[in-house]
Amino acid sequence: MSARIIFCVAVSLATIAVIVLAVLSPVSHNKNHGRPWLDLSLYIQQPQIPTLKSDLVPREDGGALIFPRVLTEGPEKSSREVGRAQGFVILSDMFQQSAFNVMYLSIDTPDHKGTLSVQADEDKQELKVIGGTGSFAFARGLALFTIADEAAATYHLKLQLQFPNHSPNSLPP
Numbered sequence: 001m002s003a004r005i006i007f008c009v010a011v012s013l014a015t016i017a018v019i020v021l022a023v024l025s026p027v028s029h030n031k032n033h034g035r036p037w038l039d040l041s042l043y044i045q046q047p048q049i050p051t052l053k054s055d056l057v058p059r060e061d062g063g064a065l066i067f068p069r070v071l072t073e074g075p076e077k078s079s080r081e082v083g084r085a086q087g088f089v090i091l092s093d094m095f096q097q098s099a100f101n102v103m104y105l106s107i108d109t110p111d112h113k114g115t116l117s118v119q120a121d122e123d124k125q126e127l128k129v130i131g132g133t134g135s136f137a138f139a140r141g142l143a144l145f146t147i148a149d150e151a152a153a154t155y156h157l158k159l160q161l162q163f164p165n166h167s168p169n170s171l172p173p
Helices: 002-024
Strands: 037-045 055-057 064-072 081-090 102-108 113-120 127-134 140-149 154-162
Touching: 037 081, 037 140, 064 102, 127 154
Parallel strands: none
Antiparallel strands: 037 064, 037 154, 055 064, 064 081, 081 102, 102 113, 113 127, 127 140, 140 154
16 A cells, blocks of 8 residues: 555656646747757868869769868968868769769868768759758758859858757757
8 A cells, every 4th residue: 555655646746846847947938949040151272282182083974073172261272271071073064953962061160060961952053951960960951152263263152051959049069
């Protein structure tokens, strides 16, 4: 009989604890359930080290480019390096339709550290972010490329990232 009383008291106390925590928790009162966005602006440049070179694999319709690049904070060659970009791109008129156009971005800044995977989107001019690690875990979003300096082969990369599993007040560090 005493075992039943102890069991009922334990279940009752556990139920009361859950109800009290749910009522007093500040998270339950947060009405802003929007998904947070993070905008990053970086530049993709030729590496300064001559051993990192691009490899062009010839194809009938233009070739494929396997490349390593550096990510910098600004368009100048002297800008601080914040990561690397590596990828495989099919050079042809069918660039946007190819599922093999993939770029991996490794980013290491004081605020963000991790990797992003970027792939060509079939229907649009922009590329899509399909995942990440570290500060960018489970990131989704867009990657927009524009030419910053054609002579120096420098590209402006604007990332618009969404983190579906984070509250608006807790963007990844």
